[in-house]
């Protein structure tokens with residue numbers, strides 16, 4: 001039976017984006033696949049009084065079971081209240097690749113969906129995004145579209161080069177589709193290997209400027225925005241891992257972007273690194289340990305601290321709930 005996100009205490013992203021653009025900050029969009037990740041996100045956002053977008057990918061639905069994830073998000077609303085917070089929580093489908101998947105998520109209580117048609121020809125991207133918007137808006141669910149292709153691996157599609165968003169297309173795209181926000185490609189990419197060693201790790205803030213001029217005040221989203229903290233990479237490598245030449249987006253560039261119309265910043269890989277570093281360290285330091293709480297507990301704590309750091313020092317969303 002279909003359930004409305006409003007009944008479970010979630011919100012869509014519309015109002016949050018209006019406030020974020022006016023206030024010069026971005027809302028954290030953190031992915032979760034399991035309980036510890038979700039707990040860390042909620043604890044971090046309550047402790048910093050930040051709004052939050054909980055992201056679920058198709059892969060997460062496959063891994064954890066879609067029903068379980070949806071009830072976990074419902075539980076998260078109550079958990080935040082128990083922790084003493086009244087923070088706005090959005091449940092968002094990350095990288096939806098079909099109309100049917102978006103509909104299924106909306107029916108199960110998602111308040112926001114992404115339809116990622118960036119790999120399709122432009123007209124197809126427009127047509128599917130419009131179809132999703134027409135359905136989603138009937139239920140007051142917000143929709144994110146994407147233009148441009150991020151280099152690296154994106155949902156099993158591999159792009160060798162960035163295909164930067166073409167500023168001359170954005171106005172036509174948002175007008176024809178009616179999407180509520182637009183993900184753009186300006187040199188960010190998914191995963192832990194975003195730049196080649198020895199190259200200048202720079203995103204194209206000039207293209208962002210150009211896009212903003214074409215659609216002033218329209219909510220912009222940045223995917224692939226992990227910074228790949230080198231202290232975490234070091235801990236992983238010192239404790240049996242092998243992550244060579246992992247490089248992310250410098251935090252000061254994300255801070256700058258967050259001050260503009262960029263109002264949602266997606267971070268997943270940094271959380272994966274924080275958890276992996278903590279787990280590897282426990283395994284190395286205490287080889288006799290076999291209680292999952294003894295390694296997932298420290299992983300959850302490390303994740304919470306990472307998320308708080310992002311909120312306070314990079315996104316600027318603390319105190320904005």
Ligand code: G3H
Pocket residue numbers: 031057058059060094095155190268269
């Ligand atoms: O953009 C991708 C997110 O990091 C989710 O990754 O598809 O492996 O769950 P995933």
Ligand code: 13P
Pocket residue numbers: 031094095189190191192222223224225226227266267268269270
């Ligand atoms: P990262 O891999 O840089 O964390 O990006 C995550 C993302 O864009 C999720 O949609």
Ligand code: ZN
Pocket residue numbers: 095190223224266
């Ligand atoms: Zn993404």
